Amino acid sequence: MLYLGPPKHKQRRLPGDPAVTDWSKHFASLAEQAQHPALQQYYQAGIPGGDTRMAEVPLLAMDFETTGFEPGRDGIVSIGTVPMSLQRIHSSQAKHWLVKPKFALTGQSVVVHGITHSTIEAAPDITDILPELLQQMAGKVVVVHFRGIERPFLHATLLDRLSEGIEFPVIDTMELEARLHRARSPSLLDKLLGREPVSIRLADSRRRYGLPDYRPHDAVTDALACAELLQAQIADRFSPDTPLSELWR
Amino acid sequence: MQIEHIEILEFLKRHSPFKELPDDLLQQVASATDVCYFKAGSPILQFGQSLDALYVIRSGAVETFRRTGELYNRLSEGGLFAEQGLLRKRKVRFPATALEDTLLYLIPADYFDQLCEQSDFFADYVEISDEERRKNSPNRRADANELMTSKVSTLINRAPIMLDIDSSARDAAMAMHAAGVSSLLVIAEQRMVGILTDRDLRNRLVAPGLPFETPVRDIMTTELISISHHQFVFEAMLLMLRHNVHHLPVLQQGQPLGVIAISDIIRYESKNSLFVVSSIFRQQSVSELAALVPDVRACFVRMVNEDANSHMIGSAMAVIGRSFKQRLLELAEAELGPPPVPYCFLALGSMAREEQLIVTDQDNALILHDDFVPEQHDDYFRQLADFVCHGLAACSYTLCTGDIMATNPKWRQPLRVWQQYFRDWITAPSAERLLHSSIFFDLAGVWGQTEWAEQLNRSMAQLAPKHPLFLASMARNALQRTPPLGFFKDFVMENDGRQNNSLNIKRRGTAPVADLIRVHALAIGCSESNSFARLRAIIKAKLLPPGRGEDLRDALEVIAMARIRHQALALEAGEEPDNQLSPERLSDFERRNLKEAFQVLSNAQKYLKFRYQGNRS
Incomplete structure (x- = not known):
């Protein structure tokens, strides 16, 4: 039988996806270049190698609530993180920060997050909590649902405050869903028949794995929801032996 | 943070x-x-x-x-x-x-x-596995009701009024008047020898026209029914019902502590089984008796709502059932005339065990005097049995499908035949023959020569322990009905993982527990009928491994209460009560307790098999 090798997923890149092949090496050089001590420490902590088995990778599920979707124009208002591994989601060690964006909260985003102006007025600037946040992230691979938010927003915000950004790899549970359900672009026939593509939104993805409905738009709950989804995806379609490099971006 | x-x-x-x-x-x-x-x-x-x-x-x-x-x-x-x-x-x-x-x-x-x-x-x-949990839950709920948890001693509000046996009736009346009581205790040589009540003065002095100087010894009641101070008010009530007395001396270490009157209890409770029973005896016909069924059911629901335990409810319902039989027999004798030879009317099964509930078959039989001559006398007893059994059916004690009723000539026999029945069952046993006769090993006299029932109970208690084959056959039958494993979502889980929508809580719960307790009780020659009383004797005899008897007692309570509550809920919802339990109606708590109780039952059945079947397959 003709062996064609492992199935190649269409590896669609997002604008802003780093073109890094060896993250460990890249972290070492970033540690040299970084100016801010918290960033230096973060890079010095290193990152698991791409060949590490998923079972052994320390992970950090992360979710941001923001004032909008434009990293350069909108700001972060809330950050939730939940440390995890394939064995357990340490929700007991979850962290939650409210931070004050430079940009005004729009009425629309208030409705989404239920975070009000007065709460935000009293919140610290992200630079005040940065050491704590980076300490949470140190040595762990970040897990998000849709990588177009957390990484670009954190990068843009730090670039604005410290004049240096941040780079790190992420595992994107939405992209893992897309690999399964969007392996090909919708055909003309699909479009003609009005076939709806399978939803890869967090709540819809979770339902496919029998995960309960959580109310969205609380940063910690969303991070937890994303953590649970990753465990389910790996239990279902990958394995504890899957190398990290197959999943991260 | x-x-x-x-x-x-x-x-x-x-x-x-x-x-x-x-x-x-x-x-x-x-x-x-x-x-x-x-x-x-x-x-x-x-x-x-x-x-x-x-x-x-x-x-x-x-x-x-x-x-x-x-x-x-x-x-x-x-x-x-x-x-x-x-x-x-x-x-x-x-x-x-x-x-x-x-x-x-x-x-x-x-x-x-x-x-x-x-x-x-x-x-x-x-x-x-929580003996603790199983025990605590009913107890905790029982706190709500004083009647069920109060000790008799709490009803005593004064020292007993006592009088010497040689005092005159007039002295007695004056003492009672002065103290404002309706009874006094009669003393001879510092011992309590009798009780004198208003009723005695009326019935034994005034009515026959005796002089006021008559000594109390001639008019007092000497068959003393008394109660110990640490017993429950509920038990006092049952004693009064059973013996038809209105006053009970309360004893502490043999010494009278006081007297409680029925009115003391009535102050606690105004609508209870006591009233149902007394109204039973006032009815003049079968149709009037049948009209009391709603009251019986209301009384049952009331006891459940007041968190009575299964023993209280079971015995109250048994007393009510017994009263129906007694009244029906009175009515039958009034219609048919006095019996040609003495007889004893028997209650079998749950009524005899004092574990009767609302949904219940009538299981009964007649023991006749050995002078019974079928050709001369059976016509009378056939009519008597007919009257009572159909009367009971009218009062919603359904006719026994196994035909274990006094209407069946086989179960309407002289004492010597009954003794022979028991000898045959015990000395020449077979599981098949015993399958339908195990009910006879729970037997109580209801009316007439009730001492014959005692006699049969004693002789079976003497014979049974000496006949391992009999015990083995009884044990084998006791293992025929097994409990389920537990519950899953709204289903009943069987041991093989199958799921059912409902569970016959009698067939799969209370009946197998009673069956296995009966076997142990017979093995130790215990002549009690009530399952809890039998268990006490079994525990005392150290027949079971330590703690197992207590576990079984708690399991029986949990299962019996589940069945009782199920029937009470149906009655309250205006439905016809049955034994078919649906898991969706059980709380999480009940499910967990029931599961544990089923587990105890299942283990107890394994032990029963090991204990009595051993090498005989």
């Missing part, structure tokens, strides 16, 4: 034993909870593995197993497992596997310990 995990908190708030916890404590628990996902079919816990958390099912389903691989439990959303292991050196006792894709919340072991310490409810809920 503590994070408020809204989803975890909200979930725990919906499920026992967490929802019963105070809010602040629950928030701490939610904040300390970890999470884990398991795909269907994957192992969650292995035997002996060390444990650091209590597992709560957030979504999905899990099965736990015994070490032998036998299914132990199947749990769904809100179910928890690993608590037994946490309580025992934090090692897994029952391995667990995900039956469906499952999300678990993990509550750290230290928090588990803390919750056990801080919340009695939580501790009761999780403590394993």
